[in-house]
Amino acid sequence: MFRLCSVPIVFVLCVLFCQQALADTSTAETGQVKAQLIASVDAVHPGDEILVGVNQRIIPHWHTYWINPGDSGLPTTIAYQLPAGATAGEIQWPTPEVITLGPVTNYGYENEVTLLSALKVPGDSVIGGVFPIKAQVKWLVCEEVCIPQKVELELVLPVVSLGVDTGKDSPLIKTARAALPVSSPWPIRLAHNEQALVLSITDTELPFVAISKARFYPAKWGQIQHSAEQPWQISGNTLALKLRAGDKPLALGENLTGVLTVTENSSGKRVTRGFSVNIAGSALAASGVTLPSEQPDLVLASALLLAFLGGVILNLMPCVFPILSIKALSLIKHAHQSPVQTRLQGLAYTLGILASFTLLGGVLIALRAGGVQIGWGFQFQSPLFVLAVAYLIFAVGLSLSGVFTIGGSVAGIGSSLAGRSGYSGSFFTGVLATIVATPCTAPFMGAALGFALTQPPVVLLAVFFCLGLGLALPYLLLSFWPFLQRSLPKPGAWMDKLKQGLAFPMYGAAVWLVWVLAQQAGINAVAVALGGMVVIAFAAWLYEFSKYTGKTAQRSGSGAAGLALALALIGGYFGVATAVPAAICLNSESATNYEPYSAARLSELRSAGKPVFINLTAAWCISCLVNEKVALSQRSVIDTFKSVGITYLKGDWTNRDAEITKILAEFGRSGVPLYVFYPAGAENSTHPVVLPQLLTPEIVTQAVRGKV
Amino acid sequence: MFLHRLFQIALVGFAFASTTVYAESVVDKAAPLFSATAADGTTVKLADLHGKTVVLEWTNHECPFVVKHYESGNIPNLQKDAVAKGIVWLQVISSAPDKQGHVSGETAQKLNAHRGATPTNTLFDDDGKIGKLYGATNTPQFFIIDPQGVLVYKGGIDSIPSADQSDIGKAENYVSAALADLAAGRKVAKSNTKPYGCSVKYAS
Numbered sequence: 042m043f044r045l046c047s048v049p050i051v052f053v054l055c056v057l058f059c060q061q062a063l064a065d066t067s068t069a070e071t072g073q074v075k076a077q078l079i080a081s082v083d084a085v086h087p088g089d090e091i092l093v094g095v096n097q098r099i100i101p102h103w104h105t106y107w108i109n110p111g112d113s114g115l116p117t118t119i120a121y122q123l124p125a126g127a128t129a130g131e132i133q134w135p136t137p138e139v140i141t142l143g144p145v146t147n148y149g150y151e152n153e154v155t156l157l158s159a160l161k162v163p164g165d166s167v168i169g170g171v172f173p174i175k176a177q178v179k180w181l182v183c184e185e186v187c188i189p190q191k192v193e194l195e196l197v198l199p200v201v202s203l204g205v206d207t208g209k210d211s212p213l214i215k216t217a218r219a220a221l222p223v224s225s226p227w228p229i230r231l232a233h234n235e236q237a238l239v240l241s242i243t244d245t246e247l248p249f250v251a252i253s254k255a256r257f258y259p260a261k262w263g264q265i266q267h268s269a270e271q272p273w274q275i276s277g278n279t280l281a282l283k284l285r286a287g288d289k290p291l292a293l294g295e296n297l298t299g300v301l302t303v304t305e306n307s308s309g310k311r312v313t314r315g316f317s318v319n320i321a322g323s324a325l326a327a328s329g330v331t332l333p334s335e336q337p338d339l340v341l342a343s344a345l346l347l348a349f350l351g352g353v354i355l356n357l358m359p360c361v362f363p364i365l366s367i368k369a370l371s372l373i374k375h376a377h378q379s380p381v382q383t384r385l386q387g388l389a390y391t392l393g394i395l396a397s398f399t400l401l402g403g404v405l406i407a408l409r410a411g412g413v414q415i416g417w418g419f420q421f422q423s424p425l426f427v428l429a430v431a432y433l434i435f436a437v438g439l440s441l442s443g444v445f446t447i448g449g450s451v452a453g454i455g456s457s458l459a460g461r462s463g464y465s466g467s468f469f470t471g472v473l474a475t476i477v478a479t480p481c482t483a484p485f486m487g488a489a490l491g492f493a494l495t496q497p498p499v500v501l502l503a504v505f506f507c508l509g510l511g512l513a514l515p516y517l518l519l520s521f522w523p524f525l526q527r528s529l530p531k532p533g534a535w536m537d538k539l540k541q542g543l544a545f546p547m548y549g550a551a552v553w554l555v556w557v558l559a560q561q562a563g564i565n566a567v568a569v570a571l572g573g574m575v576v577i578a579f580a581a582w583l584y585e586f587s588k589y590t591g592k593t594a595q596r597s598g599s600g601a602a603g604l605a606l607a608l609a610l611i612g613g614y615f616g617v618a619t620a621v622p623a624a625i626c627l628n629s630e631s632a633t634n635y636e637p638y639s640a641a642r643l644s645e646l647r648s649a650g651k652p653v654f655i656n657l658t659a660a661w662c663i664s665c666l667v668n669e670k671v672a673l674s675q676r677s678v679i680d681t682f683k684s685v686g687i688t689y690l691k692g693d694w695t696n697r698d699a700e701i702t703k704i705l706a707e708f709g710r711s712g713v714p715l716y717v718f719y720p721a722g723a724e725n726s727t728h729p730v731v732l733p734q735l736l737t738p739e740i741v742t743q744a745v746r747g748k749v
Numbered sequence: 750m751f752l753h754r755l756f757q758i759a760l761v762g763f764a765f766a767s768t769t770v771y772a773e774s775v776v777d778k779a780a781p782l783f784s785a786t787a788a789d790g791t792t793v794k795l796a797d798l799h800g801k802t803v804v805l806e807w808t809n810h811e812c813p814f815v816v817k818h819y820e821s822g823n824i825p826n827l828q829k830d831a832v833a834k835g836i837v838w839l840q841v842i843s844s845a846p847d848k849q850g851h852v853s854g855e856t857a858q859k860l861n862a863h864r865g866a867t868p869t870n871t872l873f874d875d876d877g878k879i880g881k882l883y884g885a886t887n888t889p890q891f892f893i894i895d896p897q898g899v900l901v902y903k904g905g906i907d908s909i910p911s912a913d914q915s916d917i918g919k920a921e922n923y924v925s926a927a928l929a930d931l932a933a934g935r936k937v938a939k940s941n942t943k944p945y946g947c948s949v950k951y952a953s
Contacts, residue, residue, distance in 0.1 A: 112886035113948040115910055143877070143951035145886045181813075181912065186849045187947040189813045189912035262943040288903075288941045 069192035073103045073182045078174065078194035079155070083208030084201045085172050088164035093129070094157040095119055095178050095194065096213050097150070103184045104149040107137035109260050109299070111147035111267045115181040115189070117156060122175035126163030133157045135220035136300050136315030137258055142185065146267040148258055155217035166200045173197045222300045222315030229301060231322030232707075233291055234728075238265060238284040239325055239707070240301060240318070253311060254304040255282045257318070263289025264297060276702050293725060296321050324725050325707075341500060344493065345507045352511020355478045361512075363441070363543040364474050368467075368516050370536050372526060380523060387520025389464040391513035393471020398509035401475070402502045424562040428570055428613050430476060431554035435574050436581065437473070438547035441540050444578065445585035471513065478512060493711075560695050573609040580605035634679055638692030640700050643719075652687045652721040654745065657701055657713045659694040665714040672736035681742045686721075718744050774883045774892060776940045780900040783879045785841075788854035788871035793839065800896050802836045802931060804924070806868070807843060807880065807949060809850025809888040810860050813912045814946035818889060821914045824906070825866045827924055832867055836928070840871040843880035845952035850888070851875070877951040887946040891924050895931060902927040904942030911945075 068077040074097050081092035097105055097117075106114040121129035134156065137148040166172060179191045201207065210218075227242040240257055255273040259265045269285035282301070291297055296319055304313040356365055368390065372383065439445060493504035519525050551574070559567045580602040587598020636642065638655060646653045656673060658665035672678055682689055692701040694713050705715055708731060716732035732744050774781060780803075784794040795803065806824070808815050818824040828838050842857065844850035852860065857871040874880050883892055883903075893902035907920035923942050930937045 110945075113944070113946055115912065115945060142948050143953045144881055144884075145948040145951070147948065179911075179913075183947070185948075185950060186811065187813060263941075288943075 066195040069194055071182070071188075071190045071192070073100050073188065074098065074105065074180065074190065076178055076192050076194060077213075078176050078196045079211055079213050080160075080174070080196060080198060081210050081214045082198065084199045084205065085162045085166070085207060086203050086205075087162060087166040087168065087200060089162045089207070091160050091162065092157050092210075092214055092218075093121075093160045093174055093176075093196070094155045094214060094217055095176060096153070096155040096217070097180070098153050099151060099182065101152070103182050104140050104147070104151045105154065105180045105182050107148040107150070107258070108132070108134045109148055109258070109262060110181075111140075111149075112145045114147050114149065114183060114187070117178065117180040119156060119158065120177040121158070121160070122177070123160070124163065124166070124172060126165060127172070128161045130159040133159075133221055135217065136222050136302055136313070139256070139258075141268075144268055147183075148267075155213055155220070157214070157217050157221070162200075168200055168202045170200045171197050172200050222317040225301070225316035225318075229316065229318055229320055231297055231318075231320050232325040233286070233297075233322045234325040235290050236286050237325060238286060238291065238297065238322070239281055240284065240297075241279050241281040242301075243279045252280065252303055252305050254302075254313075255280060256302050256304075257282055257284055258300045258302065258315075259287075260298040260300070261289075263287045264291050264299075274706065276699075276706050278699075279703065281706060291322065293324060294321055341503070344500075344504055348493070348504045348507040349511040349514075352508040353514055355508075355512050356515050361474055361478045363546050364437075364470060365516060366543055367441070367540065368470055369519060370540065372519060373536065383520045383526070385464060386467045387517045389467035390471045390474075390520075391510070391517050393468035394475050394513045395471075395506060395509045396468075397472045397475035398505040398512075399502060402498075402505035406498045406501060424558055424566060425614060427554055427558050427561065428566075428573070429610075431551050431558065431570060432573060432577060432609065432613070433473075433476065434547050434554065435551040436577055438544045438551060439578060439581045441544035441547060443537075443541060445581040474512060475509070557695070569613055573613045576605050576609040576612075580609070634682065635689035635691040638690040638701065638704075640704065643690060643704075646688050646690075647719060647724045650721060650723050652685060652745075653719040654682065654687050654689045655692065655704070655715070655717045655719075656689070657692040657694060657705060657715040659713045668714060668716070668734075668736040672738050672741050675738045677738045678741050681745055685745055687718075687745060716741075774900050774903055776900055776903055778900060779898055780892070780894040781882045783882060785872040785874055785879060786854075787839075787873070788857040790854060791870075793870060793872055795894070795898075798837055798894075799898055802896055802928075803894040804831060804836060804838045804928075805883070805892040805894070806838065806840050807885045807888050807890040808840045809842065809844055809947060809950060810852070810864075811849045812888045812947035815888050817912055817914050818906060818917070819864045819866065821917050822865070823917050823922075824889065825864060827922075827928075828866055828868050830925075831928060832869055834932070837870075838868040840866075840868045841874055841879060841885070842871065843874040843877050843885060844950040845877060846875055848950035848952070849947075850950055877949070880949050880951060885949050887944040888949060889946055890944040890949075893924070893927050893931065893937075901931060901937045902940050904939075905944035905946070908942075910943070 067079075068075065070076070076098075077096045079094050079096055082089070085091060095117075099105060106116045108116050110116055117132075119132060123129060135150070135154060137150060140147045140149055140151070160174070162172060174196045176194045177191065178194060179189070181187050181189050225242065227244040230241050230243070232239045232241075252275065256271055257265065259267075264287055266285040266287045271282055271284055273280060273282040275281075280303070298319045299317075300315045301318050302313050302315045304311050355361055372386075493501045555567055555570050558570055583598055583605065584602035587602070635656070638657065643653060643655070656665075656669070658669065681687075692698070692704070694701045694705075705711065705713070708715055708717065714734055716734075716736065718730045718732065720727045720730070730744055732740060780795065782795045784792055784796075787793045810816070810819070815824075831838050840857075840861075842850060842852065844852075854871070854873070857873075860866075861868065861871070872879070879885075885892075887905070889906050891902065891904060891906060892900060895901045902923070904923055906924055907917065907922045909916040909920035923939055926939065927937045
């Protein structure tokens with residue numbers, strides 16, 4: 042029969058016929074799986090390299106396994122029996138899926154999968170003869186219960202002369218090839234220690250990809266913990282995926298193998314691509330003993346609690362406290378209000394805060410989706426935002442001083458922006474409190490926000506919501522609890538004096554912001570900002586003054602004031618936007634016993650085994666500046682650094698800096714301050730120590746000495 | 750200072766939260782304590798077994814991998830040898846009610862008699878708490894605890910993951926090797942191996 046096939050025309054018919062005749066042996070069916078042995082060609086030439094594969098169609102809800110089945114299960118095996126001289130390669134595993142059953146995580150395939158292998162036809166195959174391929178296939182198929190199964194499949198291909206077409210890839214083979222992981226278009230990097238592994242890819246195009254999920258599938262048991270969450274985040278051009286080490290952690294120099302999948306939302310559809318990984322890693326700096334590496338694993342409940350506590354503490358921040366005080370004063374003044382009205386005021390204030398935090402969270406999500414490097418306090422990296430807040434705080438100060446009042450009544454506490462009567466006033470007080478609170482990264486918020494930034498939008502918003510709730514809590518309690526209201530002092534003239542007194546912290550805050558601006562945008566921006574403040578003060582005065590004149594004068598007065606205000610804002614915008622950013626000039630404010638931070642310098646020092654102290658700071662971060670003042674620039678600390686031989690690296694995050702964002706991320710932080718001490722000794726043998734976010738000279742010297 | 754203190758308290762809370770979430774058996778660390786109802790109606794407490802070597806064997810008589818090692822006599826032989834040497838061998842069944850492998854105490858005893866299996870006892874872990882405490886994912890899967898209460902082995906039965914009885918002879922039996930190391934006073938050479946088998950049929 043096959044001799045006839047050597048005639049090409051007959052051959053086509055014959056192949057059709059032969060395939061038909063052999064269909065029975067090339068497929069097999071169990072109760073759960075229909076298996077078929079397929080080949081990329083209909084006939085072979087001597088010496089060809091072809092693809093063969095076993096296609097499994099699996100009934101719904103059941104699955105077979107990947108090369109690493111995960112926490113349980115068994116990979117499918119194929120034993121090819123081939124004519125002498127022929128060889129079959131390893132199975133080319135398609136990108137698997139995660140299948141979970143309670144705490145058990147498996148990797149495998151549902152519905153359909155084709156396991157391809159390359160097959161080499163010996164060069165001495167006889168043309169006109171046949172090339173039989175036999176495969177013994179064993180698999181474990183599971184739903185909840187598991188059944189081991191075994192089938193024998195056979196496919197016989199004619200051997201034809203070189204000129205004869207052997208046919209095209211079958212659709213099954215094409216689909217199977219498309220499902221294989223490919224080599225990554227981006228370099229993949231790995232850093233790891235005994236507890237954790239961080240896989241990262243960097244590419245300038247990455248921020249433009251709408252990535253909705255990333256996951257790593259280890260090819261070997263033990264390298265990672267299968268059931269652990271794999272938190273990931275994109276900062277700048279880098280996508281980082283964190284894995285928890287498994288029962289057999291990777292040794293240094295040992296390769297991590299497997300598949301990294303990235304799911305992107307492309308025009309409404311989720312497309313997952315698999316990239317093969319086979320790389321050795323470098324040592325991961327953060328040890329599992331220090332807390333930051335634990336923080337990304339921070340359970341949601343803890344994050345929400347911390348965010349809430351952080352919010353409560355924000356009330357004590359120098360710029361927030363006056364605003365809260367004003368609200369409290371207004372409560373005293375409005376003691377005649379019914380409890381219901383008071384409560385509604387409290388609710389409006391809370392609503393203002395929550396709305397602002399939701400908005401901020403939304404902006405963060407949008408920026409993150411756009412791939413911008415962000416961390417908490419990100420808004421303060423924009424000079425324009427700093428200027429706007431400086432103006433706002435200055436205006437609030439003027440209002441507290443009584444230079445102008447918004448609203449008709451001269452008398453009464455409703456004489457400032459924050460004190461505007463009515464529910465909208467309360468709402469905007471909440472907004473104001475949020476805006477001025479943002480630069481103060483209270484210790485609690487670092488962890489909670491670092492966690493939030495790596496999470497899906499819903500979780501991020503939940504964390505922000507709790508933060509807002511915390512910020513709103515004191516006033517909310519006050520407005521809901523008549524007992525607390527009664528314990529407030531009686532209203533009187535002292536309230537006006539206090540109000541005026543509270544203007545000064547606001548002026549102070551404005552001065553600080555102008556100083557931040559100077560760091561970011563240079564000395565000219567300061568002139569613009571200060572000029573703008575004079576114009577604002579003038580506008581305020583004009584507005585207030587014209588209020589007591591006739592209708593026409595009042596209107597023209599308001600108009601002139603509005604014009605002046607617009608002038609300040611527009612002038613500020615152009616003045617600052619065009620200002621040349623000054624070179625980082627933090628150098629001038631304390632003893633210059635440090636070098637600027639760079640990743641290259643750090644790794645140089647570390648590979649030399651030298652002790653390094655890192656301080657990551659920003660001009661707009663109050664706690665950073667306080668720590669530098671009370672601890673890091675103290676004589677005892679400077680002397681200790683010197684005697685221990687520490688190189689002190691300082692990273693300034695005032696303006697965005699990708700390198701610093703990166704090291705912050707390595708320690709699970711999304712904002713400054715961060716203090717890390719790397720003890721002397723070989724890079725692999727020592728673990729960095731993370732210091733608390735509130736420093737004293739003793740904390741620093743003990744940390745540094747304790748480890749040396 | 751107040752902030753600092755609060756911060757510390759929060760961190761402690763943190764550490765606690767993470768350990769409870771990821772509580773797991775770690776080789777060379779104290780084995781997590783538990784108490785469970787046994788097939789003979791008694792309550793077995795790990796703490797009471799101090800001074801004895803304890804083998805925990807996660808099992809599910811309907812799982813083909815368990816069947817492989819019972820029908821071949823592999824596990825029953827291990828049990829017989831171990832129990833003869835004074836080792837406490839406890840089967841643990843973490844199958845939730847109405848899941849595969851869930852049995853009554855009486856059935857468990859009958860099954861063992863039928864299979865020629867002679868473990869010291871069979872423990873029921875219907876709610877999966879012990880299984881999750883130990884991070885048991887497979888049947889069969891083994892944990893060996895030394896007389897001091899330290900976990901010295903966790904992993905599979907042998908080196909060839911398959912459902913074929915014919916592979917047993919070719920495979921390296923990790924459990925008997927670990928027990929031999931322990932008896933000889935050596936450190937267990939392969940103390941953390943890859944388990945293979947069916948998933949443990951937890952309720953969730």
